[in-house]
Amino acid sequence: MSSGRSFYITTPIFYVNDAPHIGHAYTEAATDVMSRWHRQAGDDTWSLTGTDEHGEKILRTAVANGVTPKQWADRLVAEAWKPLLETLDIANDDFIRTTDEHHERNVQAFLQKLYDDGHIYAGEYEGYYCVGCEEYKQSSELLDGTGEYAGQLVCAIHSKPVELLRERNYFFRMSAFADRLLALYDDRPDFVQPDSARNEIVQFVKQGLNDLSISRSSFDWGVKVPWDETHVVYVWFDALLNYATAVGLSDDPEEFARRWPATHVVGKDILRFHSVIWPAMLMAAGLEVPKQVFAHGWLLVGGEKMSKSKLTGIAPREITDTFGSDAFRYYFLRAIAFGQDGSFSWEDLHARYHAELANGFGNLASRVIAMVGRYEDGVLPAAGESTEAEEAIQRIVADATTTADAAIDRLAVHEAIGAVWTIVDALNGYITEQAPWVLAKDEAQRDRLRTVLYTATEGLRALAVLLSPVLTKSTPILWNAIGAQEALGDLREQPLRDAGRWGQLPSGATVSPLEPLFPRIDLATS
Numbered sequence: 150m151s152s153g154r155s156f157y158i159t160t161p162i163f164y165v166n167d168a169p170h171i172g173h174a175y176t177e178a179a180t181d182v183m184s185r186w187h188r189q190a191g192d193d194t195w196s197l198t199g200t201d202e203h204g205e206k207i208l209r210t211a212v213a214n215g216v217t218p219k220q221w222a223d224r225l226v227a228e229a230w231k232p233l234l235e236t237l238d239i240a241n242d243d244f245i246r247t248t249d250e251h252h253e254r255n256v257q258a259f260l261q262k263l264y265d266d267g268h269i270y271a272g273e274y275e276g277y278y279c280v281g282c283e284e285y286k287q288s289s290e291l292l293d294g295t296g297e298y299a300g301q302l303v304c305a306i307h308s309k310p311v312e313l314l315r316e317r318n319y320f321f322r323m324s325a326f327a328d329r330l331l332a333l334y335d336d337r338p339d340f341v342q343p344d345s346a347r348n349e350i351v352q353f354v355k356q357g358l359n360d361l362s363i364s365r366s367s368f369d370w371g372v373k374v375p376w377d378e379t380h381v382v383y384v385w386f387d388a389l390l391n392y393a394t395a396v397g398l399s400d401d402p403e404e405f406a407r408r409w410p411a412t413h414v415v416g417k418d419i420l421r422f423h424s425v426i427w428p429a430m431l432m433a434a435g436l437e438v439p440k441q442v443f444a445h446g447w448l449l450v451g452g453e454k455m456s457k458s459k460l461t462g463i464a465p466r467e468i469t470d471t472f473g474s475d476a477f478r479y480y481f482l483r484a485i486a487f488g489q490d491g492s493f494s495w496e497d498l499h500a501r502y503h504a505e506l507a508n509g510f511g512n513l514a515s516r517v518i519a520m521v522g523r524y525e526d527g528v529l530p531a532a533g534e535s536t537e538a539e540e541a542i543q544r545i546v547a548d549a550t551t552t553a554d555a556a557i558d559r560l561a562v563h564e565a566i567g568a569v570w571t572i573v574d575a576l577n578g579y580i581t582e583q584a585p586w587v588l589a590k591d592e593a594q595r596d597r598l599r600t601v602l603y604t605a606t607e608g609l610r611a612l613a614v615l616l617s618p619v620l621t622k623s624t625p626i627l628w629n630a631i632g633a634q635e636a637l638g639d640l641r642e643q644p645l646r647d648a649g650r651w652g653q654l655p656s657g658a659t660v661s662p663l664e665p666l667f668p669r670i671d672l673a674t675s
């Protein structure tokens with residue numbers, strides 16, 4: 150069922166200085182929904198996630214914990230970051246670590262090429278460095294510290310003091326790429342999205358670019374600069390390259406040609422690295438720039454960006470242990486417009502879980518399946534003649550499929566789910582209006598009853614397919630219960646862009662009882 154299209158999507162690679170919180174989980178879930186969508190639509194899909202393990206931040210954390218940075222990274226990857234993928238039911242194709250041998254080798258080869266081609270020179274730099282950001286800061290990005298940091302300059306993002314560094318470093322001639330970058334943003338308005346992010350980047354680059362310090366010599370936890378082993382590669386330069394080294398870069402040109410360019414999903418905190426530094430690096434190496442950089446917003450807690458350093462981090466399992474991974478994926482991707490900030494609250498999660506998942510979708514599935522059991526002994530009847538009401542449902546299912554697919558193409562995940570939810574709402578309305586329990590009392594309405602039951606069950610068939618990238622655990626259960634597994638094969642094999650074609654579930658399918666897909670949850674006792 151190949152569509153002939155290809156799609157390579159990435160998450161940022163996360164720092165292993167700490168365990169993940171729901172901000173990281175949000176990026177993972179969004180990326181996973183999009184990659185599952187494309188994969189099920191038959192696109193040649195590759196999804197990458199991983200960890201960023203070099204640099205001063207990780208080194209300091211390891212030292213503070215009395216282990217080597219590699220030991221620390223191994224522990225965090227095994228105990229926190231890989232388990233996150235299971236917690237959220239992520240179907241990534243690869244997991245890259247910047248300490249992977251192939252990555253380090255390819256970083257060195259890339260750097261050497263830029264050096265040989267004259268894009269790198271030795272120089273001196275003095276500036277304020279934020280270890281939290283792993284970045285030199287401009288004075289406009291600093292604030293006067295208060296409380297314990299009074300009298301010091303602090304990073305506006307981390308609220309922690311910055312350090313004045315003076316180093317002899319190697320520099321990447323990034324300033325030479327400002328015009329080409331501006332031309333790129335101009336020629337390809339989709340390159341940086343959403344528009345607010347694009348505008349910010351265009352304004353930033355219009356002011357001119359400085360060259361970028363790309364090595365450090367005051368510590369040694371990083372990839373060695375190939376021509377000068379007293380330096381390690383700047384952690385961001387190393388980290389950005391993961392997207393290319395993971396799919397072959399110099400090791401496997403065929404694989405690289407097949408996968409590249411990528412769609413990068415990142416939080417807006419790291420937009421500049423991805424839409425300025427990264428394409429400039431690729432331009433210098435004569436490689437194609439990414440397909441797109443999409444910056445999503447921040448999860449806010451109490452009006453502020455949620456973060457571990459400010460102790461507002463919530464562990465994903467605090468949510469999934471009670472609500473399940475389907476609810477986690479659904480809630481964050483539906484409630485927050487992708488690209489904008491969104492506030493998290495337990496009350497909102499709880500309310501949406503019940504209104505939309507338990508009552509809206511779960512209850513619809515249970516009711517329809519129970520009625521096929523009760524009135525037709527669990528055998529899906531054939532539909533009789535359609536009326537305006539059935540035609541409306543068919544139209545809504547077809548339209549929702551097209552609309553959702555177009556929304557996914559724009560990375561508007563919330564719109565895609567919203568479009569699919571028009572089917573949930575329409576089917577609920579349809580059942581209330583048609584009142585099969587009334588039809589069942591009248592033998593003369595037998596045909597009508599069968600048409601209604603078929604329509605509702607076939608609607609569930611389409612919903613199971615369209616929601617399978619989001620509700621990865623409940624949709625296969627529903628699929629099985631409506632007899633689709635037996636009649637049509639695996640849910641994941643159903644071509645997604647064909648989900649709106651009416652009449653795929655054959656009459657005679659065995660419909661079996663269903664436990665509630667989203668049982669009610671009492672927050673007070675959970």
Ligand code: ME8
Nearest residue numbers: 161162163164172173176201388389416447448455
């Ligand atoms: O920046 N809301 O890693 P990191 C939404 N290693 N998303 C959030 C969030 C929040 N409150 N907090 C974090 C790094 N995120 C580098 C990346 S890529 C080559 C190197 C998510 O561990 C969001 O995706 O600090 C953000 O961009 C990312 O975590 C930062 O993760």
